[in-house]
Amino acid sequence: MNGAWDMHNARSLARLATVARRSTVALTVAALGVAFAVHGAGPGADPGTASDVRQAARKVGSYTPVTGAIFNRPVGTRWQQVAIFRHVNKTIDSTPPGATIRMAVYSFAEAKTANKLIKADRRGVNVQILFNHHKEYGPEKRLIRELGTKRGKASFARFCEKSCRGEKGNMHQKVFLFSKAGSAENVVMVGSNNMTRNNAVNQWSDIYTVVGDPALYWTYAGVFDQMRQDRIQSHQFINARINSFGPEFYPNPSVVSQETDPMWQQLSQISCAGAAPGYGTPAFNPDGTPVLNPDGTQAHNTMIRLSHHAWNGDRGIWLARKVAELKRAGCDVRIVYGIGIGGAVKAILANNQIPMSSGATGKHTHQKVLFLSGVFAGNPASQVVWNGSHNWSDGALKRDDTVLRVEGPQAFSQYNANFEDMWANG
Structure with a gap:
């Protein structure tokens, strides 16, 4: 997209x-x-909206x-x-x-x-x-x-x-x-x-x-x-690029495969290696030694976090496979999942050794959040958040939903802190 x-x-x-x-x-x-x-x-x-301003009922x-x-x-x-x-x-x-x-x-x-x-x-x-x-x-x-x-x-x-x-x-x-x-x-x-x-x-x-x-x-x-x-x-799916925001509006009846899925397309713009200094997380070799850049500094890989209430169906499976692909490519991925996760989706993520949590207190995420720090759309210094009401499921493609993409360090730091709270205390 x-x-x-x-x-x-x-x-x-x-x-x-x-x-x-x-x-x-x-x-x-x-x-x-x-x-x-x-x-x-x-x-x-x-x-x-045309209306006569009525007398104020109380102080604003x-x-x-x-x-x-x-x-x-x-x-x-x-x-x-x-x-x-x-x-x-x-x-x-x-x-x-x-x-x-x-x-x-x-x-x-x-x-x-x-x-x-x-x-x-x-x-x-x-x-x-x-x-x-x-x-x-x-x-x-x-x-x-x-x-x-x-x-x-x-x-x-x-x-x-x-x-x-x-x-x-x-x-x-x-x-x-x-x-x-x-x-x-x-x-x-x-x-x-x-x-x-x-x-x-x-x-x-x-x-x-x-x-x-x-x-x-x-x-x-x-x-x-x-x-x-x-x-x-007649035109149900709408997407825009407005300043540092990328709103999307569903339904989207045109999605018939992963290649036509706007979320899969955006996941496909993530690269795992080559995050700028101060972005992503430090990269390590399998033996625990640091991965070094040509100039001798430690390399960084893109960090991805997901917090999703419902992630299931055929669409959930192809999005899970894409997330698993990113994990295998070296991205640092962690997931908090809600009660709507499908068994096939959960198996794909677990089989690729992605750390996951459902919360240990009986409380569950209702968020529909993806955020990253690292390489997105060729920019190695990206910090991007996707939030909104849109689940990663087949049914979500038929609903009036919205996804808001927000770029910048403020949103990233706020969502990252909230994720760590859920991870530790959820």
């Missing part, structure tokens, strides 16, 4: 999403070759989300368990009248979060929520009663019966979008967390927040606006 923006999809999203900040956004999307429609608006406004909070990762810790204190919920809830409280909240969440059972969303609507925030229809939780039904289901309104809450944009599957995203919160604008949150108690206390999850990137925000908002239509889209 070359990461280039599919211009057909760009034009489709441009028709769906309008941009609030002309001077900032127009320059950003012009550099991408994406022609979003632009309308003037006041601070905090979101002209993508001052919490300002920042770019970076947040993790819950199911083996920790209650405060640590609900860290992601707290981040989302405080952001809701800090969304001002006239702004828009968009959420697409597979499971939503948090009454506290539902209350905050209803209060936000009453103070003049446009609140738009999509759920999957596998189960009707009480807070979901309350939001539907309070906000209504008419997707043309400024506020609504509704189920997608199957995949919102595809023919089968389901709505499996965990995406939270805020046009403004505190002093931040264009807030994108992508992760593996459902809004349920089980997710907080029994599962390791993550959420990655990006603040102040209008092109990324409006790409996610555009896909959301396709999802709210709840009908099959």
Whole structure:
């Protein structure tokens, strides 16, 4: 996969999403070759939804989300368990009248979060929520009663019966979008967390927040606006390259083999030998002596870490074989796996002597995370994280899911620290 923006999809999203900040956004999307429609608006406004700003029901909070990762810790204190919920809830409280909240969440059972969303609507925030229809939780039904289901309104809450944009599957995203919160604008949150108690206390999850990137925000908002239509889209798989981010959106019915799988293609861009100094991990010979570069310094190999809830099926097998191939080529690979790992996948990984852990405390990963330090796409000094809601399974290809690729040392160090916590204490 070359990461280039599919211009057909760009034009489709441009028709769906309008941009609030002309001077900032127009320059950003012009550099991408994406022609979003632009309308003037006041601070905090979101002209993508027409509504009268209602009288504020209460004072708006001052919490300002920042770019970076947040993790819950199911083996920790209650405060640590609900860290992601707290981040989302405080952001809701800090969304001002006239702004828009968009959420697409597979499971939503948090009454506290539902209350905050209803209060936000009453103070003049446009609140738009999509759920999957596998189960009707009480807070979901309350939001539907309070906000209504008419997707043309400024506020609504509704189920997608199957995949919102595809023919089968389901709505499996965990995406939270805020046009403004505190002093931040264009807030994108992508992760593996459902809004349920089980997710907080029994599962390791993550959420990655990006603040102040209008092109990324409006790409996610555009896909959301396709999802709210709840009908099959002609171009379901969308991938883009936006600054240091690489968002992908499923379903992807075109995947029929490993060569057509976007994740397999990205794994194929990893090389194991030749990581730059300070990247990857030191390389050693079978006898324990260091592998040396021609200049006498110690060589480094690419480090790969995976934390996956569900990894199974034919697709899981070909991705496992690719990971095993990388291990045999010298990459330093470790895996935390969840309850959805398939027996064939687990056998492939184990037979290639890849260290694995499922957690010893009854808590399991719900993440869908891959990250590396070393050689990616020919760059020996890469640090890249893939997170989101997308499992490595056959079924995941049919679902509304997202993968967010994030490049840079901040995301890598945050996810690496979380992985080591899971490895030692999970």
